[in-house]
Amino acid sequence: MNVIQAVKLYVTKMAEESGPGMKVLLLDKQTTSIISMVYSQSEILQKEVYLFERLDAPGSVEPMKHLKCIVFIRPTKDNVGLLCNEIRNPRYGMYYIYFSNIISKTDIKTIAECDEIEVVREVQEFYGDYLAVSPHLFSLNVNGCYQGTRWNPLHLQRSVQGLVAVLLSLKKCPFIRFQAGSDMAKQLAEKVREVVAKEEVLFDFRHSEVAPLLLILDRRFDPITPLLTQWTYQAMVHELLTISNNRVNMSHVPGVSKELREVVLSSEHDDFYAENLYNNYGEIGQTTKELINEFQKKAKSQQKVESIADMKLFIENYPHFKKMSGTVSKHLMIIGELSNLVAKRSLLEVSEVEQEIACQDQHSHHLQRVRALISNQKIRHEEACRLVMLYALKYRRHSSHDISGLVDSLKKRGAPESIYGMVKSVCNFAFQEDNSNVTNLVNQEAVVKITKRFFKDIKGVENVYTQHMPALKDVVEDLIRGRLKEQTYPFLGNAPAGRRVQDIIAFIIGGITYEESLCIHQLNKSSVHGGARIVAGGTAVHSTETFIDEVATAMNYGACRLYN
The missing domain is CATH 3.90.830.10 (Sec1/Munc18 (SM) protein, domain 3a)
Structure with a gap:
């Protein structure tokens, strides 16, 4: 499974199916990014594509009837309207139209009715409706998907479309598992299954001996990884x-x-x-x-x-x-x-303490070190706050915790409220309870799992700055070994007959990180997992800054941003 090759194959087919001759590529904002992630301009030029235009920039060029036009756009209402305007008054000789996802028959009929002078030669669906970041990593480039514990409806729709495109481009019709306790994970799983059932002809792939699996997670299952300084x-x-x-x-x-x-x-x-x-x-x-x-x-x-x-x-x-x-x-x-x-930013000093908090259990020592770094004026407010966030996530239930004292220290050093206020927001985000008496979004077993990581033996670690391993690694390894508990990660609908899995697509609502991408890369390269093939993605690829913005949006923190 390789998402870069899947999208590249679509682009190659577009160029080849339009035949020889000079071509223009007509894109929208999203598909411009999708193609630029996998193809360089020089590579596309070799396919006789000499001009790149945006569908939403009308009249940017004079009519050039000698050019063939390859259209690659998302099947949105706005794009269909703009496309209809284009083919009513065509600037190019003929049009080969490719939608990046499933398009309704009604929209196809509308386009056909607008093609009065018959310039359209081809209409197809090519499912490259996501950003292929690495062979094993994809993103939907969507930030702010949370509204409290619920979906932003537009982002839910985009996530369904993106996941469906990933499955179709990889030719997978999977069983689906999701994180228990997350209504958002369950809702996304149900929406994806609805599309798979409705479009069963599209998903009628040759069945493999071991059925593929889609695993849907909520970023709340591991709020620690996005807060750590990275060193790869x-x-x-x-x-x-x-x-x-x-x-x-x-x-x-x-x-x-x-x-x-x-x-x-x-x-x-x-x-x-x-x-x-x-x-x-x-x-x-x-x-x-x-x-x-x-x-x-x-x-x-x-x-x-x-x-x-x-x-x-x-x-x-x-x-x-x-x-x-x-x-x-x-x-x-x-x-x-x-x-x-x-x-x-004194990041080596900061990161050492971050890793200690994430991987060891020494409350008094960690509290002392965090206090010392907060009082160090060489440390930025942002790094000082991240240390307090990690301390709060780790020790919020410790009998001697001093979260409020650390927050007061942030105030005294002059940190604005938009920064120190995020300590409470991150804890609420990670441990928020649903009023309907459903399990915590970070369910009890997941909390235990995260806590165990803090006590993990780190003897033999070569680099103190890379001790931490994301929770995603444990979850995927348990899945490969058939040890992932159905109570914690239930199946949507019927479970497969066997426990063995080979092709896994993992998706994190609320964003994935490059540290998690590294873990997936290492699992794919490992020989101990029986040839498992894993692709992972998220609504976005987060840095600390964008993750904290995501949390701020989720907790209705208004327009305040941690980073200015």
Whole structure:
């Protein structure tokens, strides 16, 4: 199972089915991001696609009847209306229309009625209705899906559509399990099953010996993972610089060149990134040095280089080395900025305490260390608050906890209410009870499981900054081994005859993290799990900032944001 290859295959088919000749690609805002995640512009140019246009930008080009138009859009009401306007007054010679998800027969009829001069040659459904971040990771790019303990209705609809597209693109008709105690997980599971039943012809795939399984979780099952400082390359970049649709905005870096104000980080098109995105902070420095040495060796093998000016001239004269030069420049800049932020924010010191709280049980020691860091003015308000959040999540039921005292310390150091107020919000988010006397959203067994993690023996841990393992790893491992209790994660409808699973799609309502993505990558690579194949996704891929925004929205924290 590979979501990047699934979406790429659709794009390739679109280009090939329209035949030879010059083409324009007509997209909407969402499908522009979907395609850019898996295809570079140079790769699409090789498919004879020479122009890219947005459906919602009418009249942006003059009519060009000699071009074929490939339309790839989401099947929304607005898009259908815009498409009808386009084919009533066509700017291009012929149209090949592909919807990224299931479209109603009524909308197809409407489009057909608008095609008065018969420019439409093809209408199909190609189910690439999600962002393929990595081969095993997908996102719907949806933030703020919670309204208390209920769904934002628009985000529920989008999540159903996204999950259905993932299943269809991977050709899976799964059994469904969901997190007990989460009404949102159960509702999403039911909505997905409704679509599968309604569209049974689309889901009529050849049955495998072991049925695939869709597991739906609620972010409340593990609120700790998104609060921890990350130390692998991909996760660090997202946490400190933000990765948005494979792009990183570096325009804030002093003296940055025009070419590097926005850089692309894609494992599909950047070999260095692909080889190092799961390496930790300490390893990245060494591999970057090796990259520079390799570049210098290749340069010297072609021409003697004795100065920076000679190097610049050499790169200009030998285009073959420009790509490698760009890779070196890009990653040196990123790693340099990461290093600056780690030092400026004292993240090594903060992270050590975070990991201790998450993985050990030493209340007095942890309370003392958190107090000390709060009083350290080198630590930002945001990091100080995260430490208090982790302490509160861990020790809220401890008889000697001092959560209120730590919050008072945040106030005294000058932290605004929008920051220290989030301590209570995060606890309420994680442990909120449903008034209908249903089990806690973080049900009792899940709470026990999370608590056990705090007591986990950490002997032999090589890196104190990466001790923590997300709860998702335990859940998926239990699922693979047939040990995941049905009381905690029940089936929706009938359960399969056997306990064995092979193909697993895990989805986290409220967002997934790159630390969890790393765990899924490691499970896929492991030989001890009987060849299990796992794809994971979420409503979004979170950094600490976006997760706290998600919590603020869920708890009706108004317009206040932790990060300004």
